[in-house]
Amino acid sequence: MPLKEKIRQFIVSELVGNGQGTELNDSVLLIDSGIIDSLGIMALIGYLEEKFSIEIAGEDLIPENFASVATINDFVLQKSTPPMRATWTLN
Amino acid sequence: MDFELTDEQKLWQETVIKFSREQLAYDVTPYEQSGEFPWEAWRKCADMQLMGLPFPEEYGGCGADFLTTVLSLKALGYACKDAGLVHALATQILCGQQINLFGSEELKRHFLPMLCRGEKIFAQAITEPGSGSDALSMRTRAEKQLDQYILNGSKTFITNGPMADVVIVFAQTDPQKKTLGGISCLIVEDGMAGFQKSTPLKKMGLTTLQNGELFFDSCMVPQERLLGKEGQGAIIFNESMEWERSLLPAAHLGTLERVLETSLSYAKERSAFGKNIGSYQAVANKITSMKINLELGRGILFRCANLKDRRKRAPLEASICKLFISESLKQACIDSVQLHGGYGYMCEYEIERDLRDSIASTIYSGTSELQHNIIARLMGL
Numbered sequence: 001m002p003l004k005e006k007i008r009q010f011i012v013s014e015l016v017g018n019g020q021g022t023e024l025n026d027s028v029l030l031i032d033s034g035i036i037d038s039l040g041i042m043a044l045i046g047y048l049e050e051k052f053s054i055e056i057a058g059e060d061l062i063p064e065n066f067a068s069v070a071t072i073n074d075f076v077l078q079k080s081t082p083p084m085r086a087t088w089t090l091n
Numbered sequence: 092m093d094f095e096l097t098d099e100q101k102l103w104q105e106t107v108i109k110f111s112r113e114q115l116a117y118d119v120t121p122y123e124q125s126g127e128f129p130w131e132a133w134r135k136c137a138d139m140q141l142m143g144l145p146f147p148e149e150y151g152g153c154g155a156d157f158l159t160t161v162l163s164l165k166a167l168g169y170a171c172k173d174a175g176l177v178h179a180l181a182t183q184i185l186c187g188q189q190i191n192l193f194g195s196e197e198l199k200r201h202f203l204p205m206l207c208r209g210e211k212i213f214a215q216a217i218t219e220p221g222s223g224s225d226a227l228s229m230r231t232r233a234e235k236q237l238d239q240y241i242l243n244g245s246k247t248f249i250t251n252g253p254m255a256d257v258v259i260v261f262a263q264t265d266p267q268k269k270t271l272g273g274i275s276c277l278i279v280e281d282g283m284a285g286f287q288k289s290t291p292l293k294k295m296g297l298t299t300l301q302n303g304e305l306f307f308d309s310c311m312v313p314q315e316r317l318l319g320k321e322g323q324g325a326i327i328f329n330e331s332m333e334w335e336r337s338l339l340p341a342a343h344l345g346t347l348e349r350v351l352e353t354s355l356s357y358a359k360e361r362s363a364f365g366k367n368i369g370s371y372q373a374v375a376n377k378i379t380s381m382k383i384n385l386e387l388g389r390g391i392l393f394r395c396a397n398l399k400d401r402r403k404r405a406p407l408e409a410s411i412c413k414l415f416i417s418e419s420l421k422q423a424c425i426d427s428v429q430l431h432g433g434y435g436y437m438c439e440y441e442i443e444r445d446l447r448d449s450i451a452s453t454i455y456s457g458t459s460e461l462q463h464n465i466i467a468r469l470m471g472l
Contacts, residue, residue, distance in 0.1 A: 013471070014471045031268075031271045031272060032268070036271065037270065037271065038227050038270050038271055038325045038328070038329060039464075039465060039468045039469070040468070041271060041325075041326065041329070042329050042404075042406040042469065043406075043468065043469050043471075045404060046404045046406065046407075046469075049403075049404055055402060057192075057402065058192065058193065059319075059320065061323065061326040061327075061330065062320055062322065062323055062326070063268075063271045063272035063322055063323075063325075063326070064272075066271075
């Protein structure tokens with residue numbers, strides 16, 4: 001599964017509240033729309049670190065990096081060493 | 092996972108216990124009555140370098156790992172009967188963690204040495220009259236004007252607040268945004284125009300700990316005193332809570348161990364109807380529960396410290412740690428008063444003080460109810 005889809009799947013299954021739609025395109029503003037709140041971002045960061053073996057700390061911990069599926073995808077790719085491909089497949 | 096302590100960590104733990112018994116063995120009662128802070132004890136802790144433990148040596152710290160810092164707080168909670176002093180010290184360290192993790196090089200060089208030396212008292216101001224556990228619904232506002240922020244609002248129950256020289260203030264910088272992105276941290280110093288501190292609030296426990304209100308009336312804070320980036324406040328808050336919910340429970344676990352030892356000793360000595368009271372199951376069960384909770388608490392506490400030492404995230408573990416140990420301590424104190432009977436209820440035996448102190452541990456740093464909410468959210472519920 002491509003990286004972006006993995007991220008999208010996590011947000012839809014773990015962070016989208018009950019009764020909300022599951023359609024989540026790349027540019028939906030996750031924080032402004034309330035999908036990711038102050039608790040949700042803890043879960044998201046933990047997921048990204050665990051699943052993609054990246055370390056997120058200090059100056060990377062800014063809301064802009066988690067604004068949408070697209071920005072999260074770009075951020076994970078940028079943090080990955082060696083650089084991860086967008087089509088990275090996980091188990 | 093192996094939680095075996097190194098010889099150095101064991102030795103340090105014993106050293107802090109010895110230090111506490113020799114240097115912090117003052118009678119807490121007069122301080123409780125006067126509400127004064129034990130300054131001499133604070134200075135001794137500073138001389139012992141307890142405040143600078145986890146910070147890099149280049150900023151005046153000791154460069155110790157987090158588990159060693161946790162062990163120190165546990166040792167203090169065990170051997171020092173003044174939980175207010177221990178809490179004040181933990182707050183100092185937690186403020187330093189925020190500066191060390193998110194501060195600019197300039198902020199770290201300016202503030203950390205004075206923090207480590209205990210020369211200046213640090214506080215973090217989050218809670219407001221209208222927002223407790225829902226901390227991020229704060230209303231204190233920091234408006235950017237040219238090269239400074241104009242701070243307006245008030246904070247309450249702030250630990251170390253009435254005696255603080257430096258305060259890390261969380262405030263709204265963009266009310267249009269949700270909490271994520273709309274809150275920032277500013278470092279305010281005593282003496283800045285528009286900044287005022289109240290006298291300490293009276294509490295049922297932790298009486299030597301100074302808690303109070305802080306007022307900001309068009310307080311001008313230079314933009315260089317922004318901690319982290321603008322809008323990073325909620326994330327700094329979350330990050331700091333992971334450390335806080337490991338460090339404060341460390342002291343609580345130490346106190347739980349002391350309460351257990353006191354209760355066990357009394358249950359073996361005190362007789363009723365021709366037998367030691369410990370031989371009655373109703374009494375023994377209280378003590379075995381303390382022992383079980385002590386061992387389980389140690390497991391989750393060390394796991395949290397280990398995760399943080401490995402630069403791992405631990406929000407779930409820290410919430411479990413905080414919830415479990417604080418509730419275990421409170422129950423242990425209730426049971427200890429009960430099994431000591433009339434003596435437990437008398438101030439002279441100092442058991443009732445532990446109970447009064449322990450109740451606060453289930454309230455500050457997020458109530459037990461909030462910890463359940465956090466754990467549920469992090470489980471995807």
